[in-house]
Structures are given as structure tokens and as C-alpha cells.
Amino acid sequence: MALPEQLQAINQITEALGSEERRTLLYLCGALDPDDSVSGMREMLTRKVMQHDEGGHLLLRELMVTLRRFDILRRVFKSSKEEVERTRPHTPLLPGFRVLMADLSDDMTDEDVSSVKFLFGNRLPRERMEKAKCFLDVIAELEKLDMVSSDSVNLVEKCLSEIGRMDLVKKVTAYKMSAGTSEQCSFQQQTERLPCRPPPASPCNNLPQTKPGQSFHSGNIPVSVYRTQSPEHCPDYYKFSTNPRGVCVIIDCVGNDGEMLEQTFKALHFKVILRRWLSVAEILSTLTETLKMKEIQDGDSFACCIISRGTESKIFGTDPHALGLDLDRVKRFFTATGCRALVGKPKLFFIQRYSIPGYQPPTLREHRDEDLETDGYTERPKCNAIPEDGDVFWSHCSIDERQLERGQHNSVYLKALVDALYKCQRRKTHILDVQTEVNGAIFDHNRRNPDTNYHIDVKHTLRKELYLH
Structure with a gap:
């Protein structure tokens, strides 16, 4: 695909994607504080395509597969998911860590995102957490503080375990094993013994944990119901x-x-x-x-x-x-x-x-x-x-x-x-x-x-x- 055709494809992509999809695409391309406007995304994609020379169209196709926009893949590139996977180059066009984070974010419900924001409420600035609309926004803030990276995903794994999404924990564990991160330790064995999440730390919950049968009394203010659990016995x-x-x-x-x-x-x-x-x-x-x-x-x-x-x-x-x-x-x-x-x-x-x-x-x-x-x-x-x-x-x-x-x-x-x-x-x-x-x-x-x-x-x-x- 010649450069003019690639630029035309970029225009078609930018017109078809919504705001959240644009933010995901920009994150996949390496931006942590992206300009998710149509013009901002067009500029980013043009720069990326120019960097890949004749392989720019492969990058664009890979992005559409990752975003699960197979309709754009068919309409713009006359291709399918299966064809992209079959002709995928040996060297990944997109960072595996960011593809994983985008995949996790796409599978999360609004309730999951709220739980994640609550868990990290004490670690990230309040104003940034309030602006976070999805899981990727939270991950981007963690990346800025060097709390997560392609070689450090234990914090993500633990977070997903605490909100009860063990299906997503397995994806992170598989990434760690395939990518050979420095954290390929025993976390998977630990989380398999912890299918339910312990209570997140919160300034509002500085109360002693309770035992089964114990009543909660708080005057006019109800307190959280804590679920305590020992790693040795689930x-x-x-x-x-x-x-x-x-x-x-x-x-x-x-x-x-x-x-x-x-x-x-x-x-x-x-x-x-x-x-x-x-x-x-x-x-x-x-x-x-x-x-x-x-x-x-x-x-x-x-x-x-x-x-x-x-x-x-x-x-x-x-x-x-x-x-x-x-x-x-x-x-x-x-x-x-x-x-x-x-x-x-x-x-x-x-x-x-x-x-x-x-x-x-x-x-x-x-x-x-x-x-x-x-x-x-x-x-x-x-x-x-x-x-x-x-x-x-x-x-x-x-x-x-x-x-x-x-x-x-x-x-x-x-x-x-x-x-x-x-x-x-x-x-x-x-x-x-x-x-x-x-x-x-x-x-x-x-x-x-x-x-x-x-x-x-x-x-x-x-x-x-x-x-x-």
C-alpha cells in the first residue's frame, strides 16, 4: 500500500472511531497524555506510518484487530482478522504490554473500573482519578509513576485479583510467562488460592475487621462489610x-x-x-x-x-x-x-x-x-x-x-x-x-x-x- 493510500486509510479510520477508541489507539501507539481529537489522532498515525515505511499498512491493520474494529478492516483494507493473524510479522508491531492492557480494559465493566479507581485512590492524585474514564486511563497514570511497565505487571495482577476478575488475572499471568518478565514468580499460585478479593484500603474504612456473626454498628453512617480471608485457607x-x-x-x-x-x-x-x-x-x-x-x-x-x-x-x-x-x-x-x-x-x-x-x-x-x-x-x-x-x-x-x-x-x-x-x-x-x-x-x-x-x-x-x- 503506497503512502497516499495509507494516508487515505488514516482519514477513513479517524472518521470511523469514537472518542474512547481513539484514546485506546493512541495508548497503543505510545501516548500517555494523548490528544484524542480527530486531528491529534490523524497526526499520530501519520507519524507512525512514516516511521514504518512500506509496513505502515500492516501497523494500521494490527491496530484495527486490537481495537476489534473488523468492519473497518474489511471496508478499508479488504482484509480479515484471520488474514492479519496469518501474515503477521515475527517482530511485533505493537508492544505486547499495551495490547494486553487494551484487551483488559475492553473486557472490564463500569463496576470493575470503579473498583480499580477505588483501589488506587490512595496512590494516584485525586483529580487524575476523577478524570479517568476507563482502565487504560488508570494504567497510563500508573505508568507515569513507573508503578507498572512491560516488565512490571504484578500490581495489575494483584488489582484484578482483588476485584474478583480471575479470568483477567490469567491473561496477565500468561503475558508474564510469554514475555519473560522479571516477575515470573509465585503470584499465580497465590491468586489461585484467593478467588475472592480482600477489602481495599480506604480512609473511610478505618474500622476493625469483623468476624462472622458480629454486628456492624455505626450510628447514622453504615460501614462496609469486610470479607477477610487467609491465603493459607480459602x-x-x-x-x-x-x-x-x-x-x-x-x-x-x-x-x-x-x-x-x-x-x-x-x-x-x-x-x-x-x-x-x-x-x-x-x-x-x-x-x-x-x-x-x-x-x-x-x-x-x-x-x-x-x-x-x-x-x-x-x-x-x-x-x-x-x-x-x-x-x-x-x-x-x-x-x-x-x-x-x-x-x-x-x-x-x-x-x-x-x-x-x-x-x-x-x-x-x-x-x-x-x-x-x-x-x-x-x-x-x-x-x-x-x-x-x-x-x-x-x-x-x-x-x-x-x-x-x-x-x-x-x-x-x-x-x-x-x-x-x-x-x-x-x-x-x-x-x-x-x-x-x-x-x-x-x-x-x-x-x-x-x-x-x-x-x-x-x-x-x-x-x-x-x-x-
Whole structure:
């Protein structure tokens, strides 16, 4: 291809690429602070083509393959990906390190990029991180500080491991082995033992790490749910693959957010039971009937969502003057004592409580466990290895009942929960990452609305890693 034809091809390429693609192309060509305008890219490509003499068209074709713009490859160069790979010269036209970084960036979701930016928040200037739009922007900043390079990718490998993208970790490891970097050590063996990421360091998270079953209390500010793990011992994973995944019972005694939760858990392949405007007696009846469902026995998990007025330890349903139902008792229906079919399976509880200020409980008879019929599931399991309250994830959020008086109220907590669970439909997401995202949304709300603060209490006794999908 003669030079005039190459220049014509450059014009066609610059007109076809979007802004993000231009930035990727310029990064591949060696620019860390690129002018990603059309004229800036045209100038860069012209300079590169001139440097390669008659091989300039090979460079342009290689760039299109790396950008995955096979349509331009066909239209401008009358070529295909297979032909480019077959005729590729022995000496690489593009740096392998930068091709790898571009490939990683293309495979990352917006959530991945946000996690990466969070991890490097303490290492890179804040204003630069705010401007970073993609993974390549972060890598470019790290390159400027000589923290990553073609011969130093351990930091990238560790970062990808911490955000749970082990598929991308394998690509970096393969690059290290093929490129013969100085870091061909034992990182791959380490990361294979670490399929879940530890919590990133953050000034906002300077709190002691918690153990399973320990409650998180932070006043008006929810804290992150930490996932701690030792490299010497990585827990197993809960099975989460049956269809349906299990039963999700939703009790909505307020009437605003039940349908939103119903659609979300249906999308996560749960058998969903939605009941509205229930009294305490009707809540008890619903829980009892849920225990008898076939999906309880066959499913891999269980979920319960409750939206109701109440106190710190009780929910009231729609009863005007009821003593209420103890929340701990609700949980016990589905633990080892109450339901043998759920022994060893993860049990998820999400509670949105509307607190009644100055509530004084009436002297009424409280509902007792013996008032319930659990269809044979009340027998204590024979296996003593699993604690009675094992495998429980408990997320309990409260706000003043007076919020319900403000027209069509919707819970910030439940909206954040639905948004976080929606992402599980696209790729596997750890339950603690779901809760951490919810915590962040509540923190932001409380900061902007100090007069309408949500309070959140999170605790769990999970014994294994739980990924929702």
C-alpha cells in the first residue's frame, strides 16, 4: 500500500472511531497524555506510518484487530482478522504490554473500573482519578509513576485479583510467562488460592475487621462489610445453581416497594412469594406455608424481605395495637431448628423497618413458636457440625416512620439493594459486595439528607463464599 493510500486509510479510520477508541489507539501507539481529537489522532498515525515505511499498512491493520474494529478492516483494507493473524510479522508491531492492557480494559465493566479507581485512590492524585474514564486511563497514570511497565505487571495482577476478575488475572499471568518478565514468580499460585478479593484500603474504612456473626454498628453512617480471608485457607463456595435458586418470600406491610423486590428476585431465578398488608397472624401463616413449599427442599438458598413498621427487635404488620412479631423469631423459622431442609444453605434476610417514635408496647399475648406448625421441619438436625444460626446473612435497615407520611415514599435502602442485585444478573457478584454497594448509597443519602438518616445493621454467619447470579 503506497503512502497516499495509507494516508487515505488514516482519514477513513479517524472518521470511523469514537472518542474512547481513539484514546485506546493512541495508548497503543505510545501516548500517555494523548490528544484524542480527530486531528491529534490523524497526526499520530501519520507519524507512525512514516516511521514504518512500506509496513505502515500492516501497523494500521494490527491496530484495527486490537481495537476489534473488523468492519473497518474489511471496508478499508479488504482484509480479515484471520488474514492479519496469518501474515503477521515475527517482530511485533505493537508492544505486547499495551495490547494486553487494551484487551483488559475492553473486557472490564463500569463496576470493575470503579473498583480499580477505588483501589488506587490512595496512590494516584485525586483529580487524575476523577478524570479517568476507563482502565487504560488508570494504567497510563500508573505508568507515569513507573508503578507498572512491560516488565512490571504484578500490581495489575494483584488489582484484578482483588476485584474478583480471575479470568483477567490469567491473561496477565500468561503475558508474564510469554514475555519473560522479571516477575515470573509465585503470584499465580497465590491468586489461585484467593478467588475472592480482600477489602481495599480506604480512609473511610478505618474500622476493625469483623468476624462472622458480629454486628456492624455505626450510628447514622453504615460501614462496609469486610470479607477477610487467609491465603493459607480459602473457604468453599455455596452451591447456587438450581432453578429456581430457592424461595424468596416478600412481606410488604407498607405497600411501596414489594413489586420492585419481586421483579428483582424473579430475575435472579427465585420462586417469589409476595404478600401485602399482612397482620402479625397473617405473617406467621405466610411463613408457615413457605416452610412447606417444595422449592424450600429443592433450592440452593432462601431469601426473605420484610417491609413493615416496627421497633429494633419487632415488626408490627398492619395490626393497629399489636405486640408485634420478634424479628429473631422470624429468622429462627428458617435456621437449623426451624427448617431442616435449609440446613447448610445460605439464608438471606433484608429488612426495611419504619421505626415508630416513642412506641409503648401494649400488654397483649405475644405469638409463640409453639403456635406455629412447621410440617415436620422443627426437628433439630442430626448434624452437629453446623450451628443453629449458621449460614445466615442479615441486613436490617431502619428509618423514621414519618417518612411514610410524605406521599409516595420509596426506600433508599431497597432501591440501592435492587440496583446492586440487578448487576448480579450480568455477572456473578459476591453477597458482601452487594451489601457494600448498598452501604455506599445509604452513606451518600445520609450525607446529603442529615434530617432523614437511614440506620443499617449488618451481620452474617456465612461459612462459605456466596456469589449471586
